[in-house]
Amino acid sequence: MVSLLCTLQHHRDDVNWCAFSPALLATCSGDKTVRLYDTRDFSERPFSPLSGHGYGVHCCCFSSCGSYLVTCSTDASIIIWSTEAGKPLTKLEHPGRCPVRVCALGADSSLLLSGACDGTVALWDFHSKRLRRCRAVSEASVVACCSSPCGQMFVTGCSNGDVKLWDMDMELLHAQRHAHDLGVTCCHFAPQYKLDGDCVEFRLASCGQDSQLKIWIVSQHGGAGCEMLLLHTLTDQSAPVLSCAFSADGEMVMSGSVDKTVTVYDANQGVLLHTLNQHDRYVTAVALSPCMSFIATGSMDKTVKVWRIGEDGLGQYSLSFAEKEAELNPIRPFGRYQGNGLLLQSVSSFPAVVCSTGRKSLGHLKLLVSDWSEDDVGSWLCEKGLEELLGVFKANNIDGPELLQLSKETLASELGIESVGLRGRVLRKVEALNASLTGSDAPDEFLCPITQELMRDPVIAADGYSYEREAIESWISAKNRSSPMTNLPLQTTMVTPNRSLKMAIGRWKSSQ
Numbered sequence: 001m002v003s004l005l006c007t008l009q010h011h012r013d014d015v016n017w018c019a020f021s022p023a024l025l026a027t028c029s030g031d032k033t034v035r036l037y038d039t040r041d042f043s044e045r046p047f048s049p050l051s052g053h054g055y056g057v058h059c060c061c062f063s064s065c066g067s068y069l070v071t072c073s074t075d076a077s078i079i080i081w082s083t084e085a086g087k088p089l090t091k092l093e094h095p096g097r098c099p100v101r102v103c104a105l106g107a108d109s110s111l112l113l114s115g116a117c118d119g120t121v122a123l124w125d126f127h128s129k130r131l132r133r134c135r136a137v138s139e140a141s142v143v144a145c146c147s148s149p150c151g152q153m154f155v156t157g158c159s160n161g162d163v164k165l166w167d168m169d170m171e172l173l174h175a176q177r178h179a180h181d182l183g184v185t186c187c188h189f190a191p192q193y194k195l196d197g198d199c200v201e202f203r204l205a206s207c208g209q210d211s212q213l214k215i216w217i218v219s220q221h222g223g224a225g226c227e228m229l230l231l232h233t234l235t236d237q238s239a240p241v242l243s244c245a246f247s248a249d250g251e252m253v254m255s256g257s258v259d260k261t262v263t264v265y266d267a268n269q270g271v272l273l274h275t276l277n278q279h280d281r282y283v284t285a286v287a288l289s290p291c292m293s294f295i296a297t298g299s300m301d302k303t304v305k306v307w308r309i310g311e312d313g314l315g316q317y318s319l320s321f322a323e324k325e326a327e328l329n330p331i332r333p334f335g336r337y338q339g340n341g342l343l344l345q346s347v348s349s350f351p352a353v354v355c356s357t358g359r360k361s362l363g364h365l366k367l368l369v370s371d372w373s374e375d376d377v378g379s380w381l382c383e384k385g386l387e388e389l390l391g392v393f394k395a396n397n398i399d400g401p402e403l404l405q406l407s408k409e410t411l412a413s414e415l416g417i418e419s420v421g422l423r424g425r426v427l428r429k430v431e432a433l434n435a436s437l438t439g440s441d442a443p444d445e446f447l448c449p450i451t452q453e454l455m456r457d458p459v460i461a462a463d464g465y466s467y468e469r470e471a472i473e474s475w476i477s478a479k480n481r482s483s484p485m486t487n488l489p490l491q492t493t494m495v496t497p498n499r500s501l502k503m504a505i506g507r508w509k510s511s512q
Contacts, residue, residue, distance in 0.1 A: 001309070001310060002264065002274045002276060002295070002307050002308070002309050003307065003308050004276075004278055004305060004306075004307055005042070005294070005306045005307060005308045006042050006305075006306050007278075007303050007304070007305050007306075008027070008035075008037065008042065008044075008303060008304040008305075008306070009302070009303050010035055010044065010049070011027065011029040011031055011033070011035065011302050011303075011304070012029070012031040012302065013029050013030035013031035013056070013302060014029060014030045014056075014284060014299075014300040014302065015027055015028070015029050015284060015285055015298030015299055015300070015302060015303070015304055016028055016029060016030060016056065016057060016058050016059065016284055016285060016298065017057075017058065017059045017060050017284075017285045017298065018060075018285040018286065018287040018296040018297070018298045018304060019060050019061050019062055019069075019287050020039070020062070020287050020288065020289045020290060020294070020296065021039075021062040021066035021083070021290070022039070022066060022289070022290055022291045022292075023038065023039055023066055024036050024037065024038065024039060024045075024062070024066065024069075024083060025037040025039055025042065025287075025289075025294075025296055025304075025306070026060045026062065026069055027060075027285075027296070027298055027304050028057035028058070028059065028060045028071055029056065029057060029302075030056035030057075031056070032051065032053050032054065032055060032056060032057060032073075033049035033050060033051055033053075033057065034048075034049060034050040034057055034060055034069070034071050034081070035048045035049045035050070036048045036050065036069070036083065036086065039289065039292065039294065042306055045086060047085065047086030047087075048086065050069075050071075050081055050086055050088075052071075052079050052081075052088045052091070053071065053073035053074075053075050053077060053079065054073070054075040054077075055073050055074035055075040055099075056073060056074050057071050057072070057073045058072055058073060058074065058099075058100065058101050058102065059071070059072050059100075059101065059102045059103050060072075060103075061103060061104055061105055062083070062105075063105055063109040063126075064105070064107070064108060064109045065109065066083060067082065067083055067084065067373075068080055068081065068082065068083060068089070068109070069081040069083050070103050070105060070112060071103070072094075072100035072101070072102065072103040072114055073099070073100060074099040074100075075099075076093055076094050076096075076097040076098055076099055076100055076116070077091055077092065077093055077094070077100070078091070078092040078093075078094065078100060078103055078112070078114050078124075079091050079092075080092075080126075080129070082373070084373050084375065085373075090129045092114075092124060092129060092131075094114050094116050094120075094122055095120065095122055095131070095134045096116065096118055096120060098116040098117050098118040098120070099116060099117045100114050100115065100116050100117075101115055101116060101117060101141060101142060101143050102114070102115040102142065102143060102144055102145045103115075103145070104145045104146050104147055104154070105126065105147065106126075106147040106151045106154075106168075107147055107148070107149050107150065107151040107497055108151055108457060108469075108497050109126055110125070110126055110127065110151070110457075111123060111124065111125065111126060111132075111147070111151070111168065112124040112125075112126045113145050113147065113154055114145075115137075115142030115143070115144070115145040115156060116141070116142060117141040117142075118136075118141075119136050119137060119138040119139055119140055119141065119142060119158070120134055120135065120136050120137065120142070121134070121135065121137050121142055121145065121156060121166075121170070122134040123168070123170060133169070133170050135170050137156050137158070137164060137166070137170075138156070138158040138160060138162060138164070139160070140158040140159040140160035140162075140183075141158060141159040142156050142157070142158055143157060143158065143159055143183070143184060143185060143186075144156065144157030144158075144184050144185065144186045144187040144206070145157070145187070146187050146188050146189050147189070148189050148193070148202055148218075149189055149190070149191050149192065149193050149202065149496075150193060150200065150202075150494055150495070150496045150497075151168075151496075151497065152167065152168060152494050152495075153165055153166060153167050153168070153173060153220070153226070154166055154168070155187050155189070155204060155218075156187075157179075157180075157184030157185070157186065157187045157206060157208075158183070158184060159183040159184070160183065161177075161178045161179060161180045161181055161182065161183050161184060161208065161209075162175060162176065162177055162178065162179060162184070163175075163176040163179040163180075163184060163187065163204075163206055163216075163228070164176070165218065165226045165228070173220070173225045173226040174218075174225055174226040174227060174228055176216075176228050179206055179208070179214065180206065180207070180208025180209060180210045180212065180214070181208070181209065181210040182208065182209035182210055182240075183208055183209045184206055184207070184208045185207050185208050185209065185240065185241065185242045185243065186206070186207050186241075186242065186243045186244050187204060187205065187206045187244075188204070188205045188206075188244055188245050188246055188253075189202055189203070189204055189205075189246070190202065190203040190204070190205070190246040190250040190253075190267065191246065191248060191249075191250055192249075192250040193496075195462075195492075195496070197491055198221055198462075198491035198492045199219060199220070199221050200219070200220045200492065200494055201217060201218070201219050202217075202218040202219075203215060203216070203217060203218070203231070203246070203250065203267070204216040204217075204218050204228070205244045205245070205246060205253050205255075205267075206244070207241035207242070207243065207244040207255055208240065208241065209240040210240070211235065211237055211238060211239055211240055211241060211257070212233055212234065212235055212241065213233075213234040213235075213237070213241050213244055213253070213255045213263070213265075214230060214232065214233050214234070215230075215231045215232040215234070215253065215267065215270065216228045216229065216230055216231060217229045217230075217231050220494075231270070232270030234255075234263070234265055234270055234272075236263050236272050236275070237255065237257035237259050237261055237263055238257075238259045239257050239258035239259035240257065240258045241255045241256070241257045241258075242256055242257060242258065242282065242283065242284050242285075243255060243256045243283070243284060243285050243286045244256075244286065245286050245287055245288055246267060246288070247267075247288045248288065248289070248290045248291065250267060251266070251267055251268065252264055252265065252266065252267055252273070252288070253265050253267040254286050254288065254295065255286060256282075256283030256284060256285060256286045256297055256298075256299075257282070257283055258282045258283075260277065260279050260280065260281060260282065260283060260299075261275055261276060261277055261279075261283065262275070262276040262279075262283055262286060262295075262297050263275055263276075264276070264295075264309075276297070276307065278305055279297065279299040279301055279303070279305065280299070280301040281299050281300040281301040282299060282300045283297055283298070283299050284298055284299060284300055285297065285298035285299075285304075286298075293308060293309035293310050294306055294307065294308060294309075295307040295308075295309065372399055372400025372403070373399055373400070374393070374394060374397060374398060374399050376399075376400065377393060377398050377399055377400060377402075377403050378390050378393065378394065380403075380433075381393060384429045386425065386426065386429070388422075389417070389422075389426070392415050392416070392417065393415075396414070396415055403430060403433075404430065404433070406426065406427070406430050407427075408423060408427060411423045411426060411427070442454050442505075442508065443508070445466075445501075446501075446504070446505050446508060448466075448467050448468035448471050449465060449467060449484055449485055450467055450468065450471040450472065450475060450484055451468055451471050453468070454505065454509075455467075455468045455501070455502075455505060456468065457469040457470070457497075457502070458497075458498040458501045458502055458505070459472060459495040459496060459497055459498055460495060460496050460497075460498050461483070461490065461495050462483075462490045462491045462492045462493075462494070463483035463485060463486055463488065463490060465483070465484075465485045466498045466501055467484070467495075469495065472484070472495060473495070476490070476493045481493070
């Protein structure tokens with residue numbers, strides 16, 4: 001059962017895209033704005049809307065940690081925003097200053113893709129914000145782009161109907177010509193994949209102007225190219241299909257169409273489960289929450305509708321998964337309810353996510369201290385009994401990276417802390433924090449077998465062992481096709497993020 005939960009009516013033009021993080025819903029529009037809503041009651045954040053683009057905003061996506069939002073626009077720019085403060089952090093310009101139609105982040109948010117109307121795709125290093133590569137992938141406009149869940153390839157869809165697969169060096173792996181007659185409109189990888197020996201298998205959804213939603217099996221064998229096999233062609237919508245998305249568990253796929261409907265399918269069987277008919281004009285955007293059973297749909301009727309799957313509000317997503325996400329991406333305090341733009345349905349039955357421990361999740365318990373904001377540092381100061389320094393640290397904009405660089409000289413000369421004892425306490429706390437990052441007392445399973453250092457971005461290699469991403473990729477790039485642990489040949493050089501281990505390391509670090 002799918003029921004309408006609320007209708008958001010804040011945008012003044014067509015809604016072009018919707019995206020979820022565990023804590024937020026983002027929507028963007030032809031009115032040049034991006035709006036952010038809390039996923040607990042879908043009230044708009046106090047700093048919303050976000051204004052920074054000169055023309056309509058086509059696409060938006062969250063980083064894996066939920067702390068950053070990326071948007072792109074006809075003005076040829078890509079903006080990276082802080083979701084905590086709603087402020088733009090970086091503004092990138094697509095090469096050639098051509099309108100940017102789509103943006104996407106890699107599975108681990110280390111790489112950013114932008115696709116433009118001139119047929120080019122740019123690949124950016126997300127952390128340094130530097131352009132790594134840019135190349136023409138089509139003579140037509142790039143209107144769809146998505147990274148695979150392993151982060152080793154990405155797909156592009158173009159207005160001429162072609163779907164193409166690329167590696168992260170922008171080398172073509174496979175071209176599916178005329179996948180959709182008259183043009184592709186959207187592509188989305190399912191979050192899950194299968195690894196069988198040297199074969200990796202993904203599911204990809206694509207939709208287009210031919211009024212069809214297609215599900216493909218994408219296979220890659222070792223270092224060879226890819227192949228795409230058509231699994232399902234779904235034709236329950238009577239007009240061009242403009243958007244598509246998989247659920248977080250990969251069990252459902254949905255699509256929005258010019259015929260004003262939203263369809264929800266069983267992704268494995270290709271069976272229609274629901275048809276939603278509440279929009280008055282074309283449905284241009286669909287998105288599913290990563291940890292709760294919410295669907296968001298955007299339309300040219302200028303509204304975003306939020307739907308709930310299942311009687312209990314959690315559908316087929318497990319509460320334990322939602323709890324884990326809530327711990328790592330805590331839901332922040334709400335802004336005031338503004339009745340002029342939010343129409344709630346059945347508010348009394350609205351579900352909330354609560355951590356299983358019953359304690360409040362703190363913002364500074366993120367995986368990396370380098371991601372801490374100034375507020376996170378303030379929380380850490382309070383936890384360590386250093387509340388008297390809150391004003392000084394805030395006035396000097398001390399965030400996570402700055403905290404780790406503090407020295408005796410900095411505390412005395414730049415921050416003006418005169419007390420020798422207080423300076424000593426701060427330095428001891430910072431040294432203990434640094435020690436937890438280096439992993440001096442960490443369990444062996446948290447240390448990279450190659451570097452013997454605490455892993456920050458653990459990945460699983462073909463030998464089944466976990467390594468620090470940079471270490472194993474350097475090992476492989478040095479022509480070592482054997483396992484560092486077993487010395488046996490690696491069946492594939494592909495690595496996959498070990499999110500469970502990363503979460504465990506984060507929890508261990510926060511307890512130190």
